[in-house]
Amino acid sequence: MWDYTDKVMEFFYNPRNQGTITEKKEGEAITTGEVGSIACGDALRLHLKVDEATQIILDARFQTFGCASAIASSSALTELLVGKTLDEALSLTNKEIAEFLGGLPEEKMHCSVMGQEALEAAIFNYRGIPLDNHEDDEGALVCRCFGVTDAKIRRIILENDLTTAEQVTNYVKAGGGCSSCLPDIDDILAEIVQEKTTAVTAATEVAQAKSTTPLTNLQKITLIQQVLEEEVKPALAQDGGDVDLFDVEGDLVKVVLKGACGSCASSTATLKTAIEARLRDRISPELTVISV
Numbered sequence: 022m023w024d025y026t027d028k029v030m031e032f033f034y035n036p037r038n039q040g041t042i043t044e045k046k047e048g049e050a051i052t053t054g055e056v057g058s059i060a061c062g063d064a065l066r067l068h069l070k071v072d073e074a075t076q077i078i079l080d081a082r083f084q085t086f087g088c089a090s091a092i093a094s095s096s097a098l099t100e101l102l103v104g105k106t107l108d109e110a111l112s113l114t115n116k117e118i119a120e121f122l123g124g125l126p127e128e129k130m131h132c133s134v135m136g137q138e139a140l141e142a143a144i145f146n147y148r149g150i151p152l153d154n155h156e157d158d159e160g161a162l163v164c165r166c167f168g169v170t171d172a173k174i175r176r177i178i179l180e181n182d183l184t185t186a187e188q189v190t191n192y193v194k195a196g197g198g199c200s201s202c203l204p205d206i207d208d209i210l211a212e213i214v215q216e217k218t219t220a221v222t223a224a225t226e227v228a229q230a231k232s233t234t235p236l237t238n239l240q241k242i243t244l245i246q247q248v249l250e251e252e253v254k255p256a257l258a259q260d261g262g263d264v265d266l267f268d269v270e271g272d273l274v275k276v277v278l279k280g281a282c283g284s285c286a287s288s289t290a291t292l293k294t295a296i297e298a299r300l301r302d303r304i305s306p307e308l309t310v311i312s313v
């Protein structure tokens with residue numbers, strides 16, 4: 022017995038939006054997407070009513086032949102679709118369908134994938150795009166038993182963070198027949214791990230390069246001005262003092278002390294503690310501040 026969530030059971034016993042759509046008004050269109058085959062097991066036919074002006078899905082209905090999770094996933098899909106534009110609907114992933122139901126047993130995740138594929142088929146039909154142009158069909162065929170390409174396997178792995186060939190089989194059935202494609206699925210998983218590792222390494226190198234690249238003079242002056250305005254001036258103002266940036270030569274910062282600071286006996290201490298220490302902490306420990 023599968024460990025279904027209460028929501029899966031609820032959508033199985035009381036499926037929402039089951040049936041077809043036959044009526045439409047002027048300015049509305051009906052489109053259908055179909056995946057799977059009754060002869061082979063699970064099958065789903067999804068019907069959408071679309072407002073042609075706004076491209077918003079007004080109604081969604083389903084007919085399915087499958088297990089409890091196929092019925093629940095199809096019903097959940099229709100609930101998620103109403104009110105979305107076609108473009109928004111296209112970005113829906115099988116993971117979101119499963120999450121809507123509070124999760125599906127991993128062995129049943131292919132039901133959520135079927136829902137997503139029926140949705141794409143319906144929208145492609147509406148837009149007059151041949152289903153052969155689906156991006157999943159552009160890759161090389163990996164699993165001949167179930168007609169699954171490398172592009173589709175890659176997408177499902179990335180969208181669902183899969184790490185094993187067994188998981189891939191649970192999601193798209195690839196590998197679940199004669200098993201001869203399992204080594205190829207392992208190769209795709211290894212490629213993705215390698216790509217992720219390379220991407221992380223590159224991002225780390227960029228971050229390190231940024232942190233070690235010396236500031237240009239313009240960047241340094243901008244930062245000094247910013248720290249003076251936002252941190253130093255408000256602190257000095259409390260005692261009636263002020264400071265203006267006069268010039269920057271390399272790491273030498275020349276300032277003009279004003280107000281109470283200009284005549285204060287402890288202006289040297291102000292320079293070192295209130296200004297120089299703050300600039301060194303925020304920008305560079307090499308900075309020296311003098312009063313001109």
Ligand code: FES
Binds near residue numbers: 198
């Ligand atoms: S080729 Fe994939 S299971 Fe047979």
